[in-house]
Amino acid sequence: QKEVEQDPGPLSVPEGAIVSLNCTYSNSAFQYFMWYRQYSRKGPELLMYTYSSGNKEDGRFTAQVDKSSKYISLFIRDSQPSDSATYLCAMSPLSGNNRKLIWGLGTSLAVNP
Amino acid sequence: NAGVTQTPKFQVLKTGQSMTLQCAQDMNHNSMYWYRQDPGMGLRLIYYSASEGTTDKGEVPNGYNVSRLNKREFSLRLESAAPSQTSVYFCASIFNYEQYFGPGTRLTVT
Numbered sequence: 727q728k729e730v731e732q733d734p735g736p737l738s739v740p741e742g743a744i745v746s747l748n749c750t751y752s753n754s755a756f757q758y759f760m761w762y763r764q765y766s767r768k769g770p771e772l773l774m775y776t777y778s779s780g781n782k783e784d785g786r787f788t789a790q791v792d793k794s795s796k797y798i799s800l801f802i803r804d805s806q807p808s809d810s811a812t813y814l815c816a817m818s819p820l821s822g823n824n825r826k827l828i829w830g831l832g833t834s835l836a837v838n839p
Numbered sequence: 840n841a842g843v844t845q846t847p848k849f850q851v852l853k854t855g856q857s858m859t860l861q862c863a864q865d866m867n868h869n870s871m872y873w874y875r876q877d878p879g880m881g882l883r884l885i886y887y888s889a890s891e892g893t894t895d896k897g898e899v900p901n902g903y904n905v906s907r908l909n910k911r912e913f914s915l916r917l918e919s920a921a922p923s924q925t926s927v928y929f930c931a932s933i934f935n936y937e938q939y940f941g942p943g944t945r946l947t948v949t
Contacts, residue, residue, distance in 0.1 A: 758936045769843075769929050769940030770882075814882070818936055825870070825936055826897075831881040 729753050732815055732830030741839050745802040749815035749830045752796065756828070757820040759791050761800045764812045764832065773813075774800065805837045841865055843932050843941035851947045852920045860915040860944050862930030870933035871913040872897070873905060875926040876943075882929070888913055920948045 732749045739745055747761075757778055762770035774789040776782045776798075782789045788801040798817075802809055812834045816827040846861045864871065872887040884897030888907040902924060904916045917924055925948045931938040 760936070762938075767943075769931075769942050770938075771940065772937055775937060816938075825933065826872075826884060826887070827936070827938065829882045831879070 727752060729828050730815065730817060730830045732833055734831050734833060736834040736836060738836045738838060739805055741805060741807060741837055743805050743837070745805050745809070745835060745837075747800040747802075747813050747815075747833050747835070749798050749817075750796055751798070751817060751828075753817075753819065753828070754793075754796065755819035756817040758818045759789070759798050760816045760827065761787075761789055762814040762816060764814060766811075770814055807837050807839050810836050843930055843939055845928075845930050845941035845944050847944060848942065849945045851949065852917075853949055854921060856920050857916065857918050858920065858946075859917075860928055860930075860946075861912070862914065862941055863912045864930075864932035864939070865911065866932055866934065866939065867910070868932040868934050868939075869910070871907070872931045872933060872938065873903075873913065873915045874929045874931065875899065875924075876929060877926050885915065885928075917946075920946075922948045924948050 730751045759776045761773045763773045764770040776789045779793045786803045790799040812832040814832040815830040843864045869890045873885040874882045883899045886905040888894045891910045906914045928944045930941045
């Protein structure tokens with residue numbers, strides 16, 4: 727079993743829909759949780775960053791961490807065609823691991839106008 | 840402020856040829872990483888450098904070597920390319936747990 731599981735999709739939604747992207751993990755030591763967005767033929771870019779549990783909001787994006795269920799989510803409100811990309815989750819424990827991230831495989835999202 | 844730059848953008852090699860992928864960052868970060876990204880396999884760490892003068896193996900180091908030339912530059916070398924090294928290669932510069940990626944090098948080995 728992988729340490730981080732992420733459904734690869736693809737996920738296709740109409741413009742304006744609320745999108746929910748999720749990852750599950752098995753290592754209870756993970757404390758840092760990140761979401762990256764990767765457009766086709768580009769490098770990943772950091773979208774949101776959460777430490778420990780709780781929610782974080784940035785514009786149309788909300789990141790949620792449920793450590794009791796070992797489950798993280800990224801919600802996109804009022805989705806736009808420009809949100810079409812692959813979304814990767816990544817996580818790391820607080821110490822050790824030399825700050826290396828454990829990556830999900832990514833979920834491909836298409837927002838249709 | 841260019842962030843992370845990588846050269847070349849594309850490369851085609853024959854089996855057995857060698858090449859060096861170049862990476863440079865202007866963010867004054869200590870740590871730099873090299874990843875490869877393959878369909879169905881995700882991002883896999885090849886080598887990393889926690890600071891100038893140090894390098895360590897990642898998850899998939901076989902067939903690769905690295906040099907941390909100075910704080911800005913971290914190069915990846917394929918000494919004898921194999922078709923299994925066909926991939927997209929990303930360099931990343933790290934600040935705390937945040938990783939900043941370059942645009943990638945698409946390498947095909949025939």
